[in-house]
């Protein structure tokens with residue numbers, strides 16, 4: 001029990017009571033609830049101080065574990081292991097009952113190992129990752145470019161339709177090619193002696 005209930009159950013002189021179906025609401029409690037402030041004389045439940053190096057788990061006073069990055073964890077290593085094992089056991093049991101592989105709480109879709117929501121989340125994450133990769137590539141590309149004050153354009157280089165070279169013109173050689181070195185009449189080796197090639201002609 002914590003908060004108001006704990007205080008009320010602790011006994012001793014209380015000038016407010018917890019509202020339930022049996023008793024009526026006290027005026028102080030009403031004021032407290034309306035104002036959002038604690039009633040006068042309220043003693044906060046004891047909390048472990050944040051800076052202490054003792055495990056925050058109840059009934060455990062071992063020293064906290066040190067995380068890999070050097071900062072102290074909030075629990076001791078034994079409690080961390082115990083809780084991790086508990087999570088693993090629970091997750092395994094839920095997954096064996098047809099729970100989603102990722103969240104373990106919702107049912108899997110038929111023919112899938114994820115639930116609908118996890119599937120959506122995964123698709124979103126994948127799209128995000130892809131976009132991040134694209135952005136990173138664009139940034140790398142930009143960083144790899146030599147930093148010039150001005151990127152010369154075609155116009156800067158003097159390439160323009162107004163000073164372009166004249167287009168090529170067809171010469172007389174195109175229309176009158178060189179004559180054949182062997183006259184058509186003397187090219188008897190082109191024709192077969194046995195076949196006139198009638199099979200390959202239509203007319």
Ligand SMILES: [Zn+2]
Nearest residue numbers: 055060076079
């Ligand atoms: Zn502990």
Ligand SMILES: [Zn+2]
Nearest residue numbers: 100103115118
């Ligand atoms: Zn899920």
